[in-house]
């Protein structure tokens with residue numbers, strides 16, 4: 001399988017990445033209850049490229065492996081297989097990715113004042129020399145995310161959920177990263193602050209050529225931010241392509257389902273049922289195409305044979321036996 | 327509002343204060359709302375508006391030195407804002423189920439998900455071990471966790487973010503409470519699971535008469551789930567009314583701005599709409615209408631007098647322009 005075929009340079013090329021977790025019961029329980037060891041493949045044979053200065057978004061159902069990919073890319077997990085290559089950054093060394101975590105609470109030290117939390121990467125990386133310069137920078141960052149200078153004196157618990165999420169964004173920006181992995185960075189933000197933060201992220205991209213790997217379940221946010229989108233299902237990428245191509249004509253049946261179920265304020269359907277049946281478990285992945293139990297057009301071949309990833313004429317990659325190229 | 331049925335939750339004139347080094351911050355001021363059996367009240371508003379604070383105050387969980395300075399909170403026919411810690415603890419979990427904004431605070435990393443669920447079920451419903459386990463597994467299934475039997479034995483860190491969020495929902499539902507306070511229960515969830523959770527909440531309301539206070543910034547979820555919507559701004563209730571009116575024909579200038587800043591699913595725009603300026607800090611709330619520095623329609627009266635909630639359409643709104651008034 002070859003990754004994206006475009007001519008753009010990639011900030012990151014990932015090929016055939018695999019991550020497996022051992023989720024066996026403790027040894028004693030296994031012996032007593034005669035249970036075998038159990039493994040969970042959270043990421044299976046994933047390849048993608050993140051365009052330099054661009055944004056690739058990962059989308060897909062809860063539990064499909066998005067955060068695991070983010071943690072692999074930032075080096076928090078070690079892969080069981082596959083390769084990741086980072087392009088050189090401004091200083092000639094390979095880029096390294098900074099992360100904005102899905103859970104803003106768990107990632108902020110409760111005993112530190114917010115100004116110290118934000119200043120830490122600046123000190124660590126020696127990005128400013130004097131104390132006054134560091135202080136100025138911290139205030140600037142707090143204002144950028146819609147907080148005020150005096151908020152720096154407070155502790156994380158004195159903030160609301162969305163305010164804490166903004167603190168973690170300010171901290172991530174403090175390190176002046178060239179590559180930012182954002183795991184649901186705006187999920188706790190109301191629309192107006194979300195708009196501010198997304199506008200800011202786009203501006204940083206234009207000004208400093210920042211590269212993003214972006215994770216969000218909100219398709220309108222994803223559409224706004226990304227150049228390319230990779231749709232994941234049960235640990236695999238099932239479709240990957242240019243944002244507009246994917247929205248204009250989703251090729252994979254799962255992508256089609258995903259785009260259909262976007263809640264709509266104009267036409268809310270209040271008694272909506274979950275489309276397409278049960279979500280499968282990565283502990284017992286279906287045979288063949290992982291989507292076949294829910295796929296409206298599945299054939300006998302689908303339950304027997306895992307579809308290869310094919311690259312269509314418009315550059316979209318899709319893993320489905322029946323996806324057409326026309 | 328004249329209703330035959332007694333409200334499950336009734337909040338009257340709630341004021342919450344946080345004394346601090348630089349004076350007293352008023353986190354909530356004159357908030358009144360009620361939720362009837364089987365009703366879902368959506369609560370929306372900008373980050374820091376006081377949504378979580380309202381939920382915490384109702385449950386007696388304000389972090390000290392924060393406290394209720396004024397007002398009353400009633401759970402059916404019982405006043406609960408003046409109860410002691412012991413009594414409140416009995417009410418939490420049993421009569422009020424809570425889904426906190428941060429799913430990790432409700433989960434203990436040292437115990438399996440199954441152990442935590444069965445513990446809550448046994449404590450509140452007095453079930454035996456086997457019965458509690460069966461209920462726990464069926465709850466996990468209800469919130470859309472695949473392979474619930476296997477997941478029962480796993481620890482929180484072995485779950486994805488959205489799966490943890492759903493475990494917290496299962497915990498809140500465990501004892502069949504009459505009031506559920508759900509603070510951003512679906513933030514980290516994709517739309518199809520979100521739909522499953524919201525339809526589960528609606529089902530509980532319809533079948534068991536559960537009352538739900540649903541805090542969320544996702545207007546799509548509000549549109550599909552809530553019966554009525556309350557809008558908070560700088561710790562004040564500025565608009566409340568039926569969901570159709572608040573979303574489609576909002577009466578308050580702030581609510582109108584909020585609705586306009588929702589990113590449309592249409593084409594990519596260069597810049598998303600945002601309401602200019604930001605919400606005031608709690609210790610610097612402007613006099614008169616708290617929204618006046620950002621309001622395009624503000625007049626001289628708005629900086630002098632604070633507008634109270636006045637009837638507006640089928641709901642109420644706190645703005646001087648209401649009912650043909652002038653600002």
Ligand SMILES: Nc1ncnc2c1ncn2[C@@H]1O[C@H](COP(=O)(O)OP(=O)(O)OP(=O)(O)O)[C@@H](O)[C@H]1O
Nearest residue numbers: 021042062063064065066067068484485486487488
């Ligand atoms: N540390 C871990 N140990 C065991 N299993 C794990 C671990 N981390 C993740 N998993 C499992 O891997 C799968 C993918 O999880 P991941 O957190 O990547 O999902 P996600 O796509 O980010 O979902 P969400 O949208 O809910 O955050 C899940 O089935 C999860 O239970």
Ligand SMILES: Nc1ncnc2c1ncn2[C@@H]1O[C@H](COP(=O)(O)OP(=O)(O)OP(=O)(O)O)[C@@H](O)[C@H]1O
Nearest residue numbers: 158159160161162163373374375376377378379389
């Ligand atoms: N322990 C505390 N001490 C002092 N101020 C606090 C404390 N907790 C919250 N606040 C302040 O009270 C205000 C309301 O907070 P709350 O958590 O209710 O906001 P929210 O509406 O839930 O916002 P979000 O959407 O960001 O979660 C915020 O300005 C916050 O900074």
Ligand code: SF4
Nearest residue numbers: 289292295302320321
């Ligand atoms: S391979 Fe078959 S089951 Fe899988 S998505 Fe395509 S048609 Fe559906």
Ligand code: SF4
Nearest residue numbers: 615618621628645646
């Ligand atoms: S009272 Fe005045 S400032 Fe406040 S929302 Fe109405 S017009 Fe605007």
Ligand SMILES: [Mg+2]
Nearest residue numbers: 067102486487
């Ligand atoms: Mg995740």
Ligand SMILES: [Mg+2]
Nearest residue numbers: 160161378427
């Ligand atoms: Mg909150």
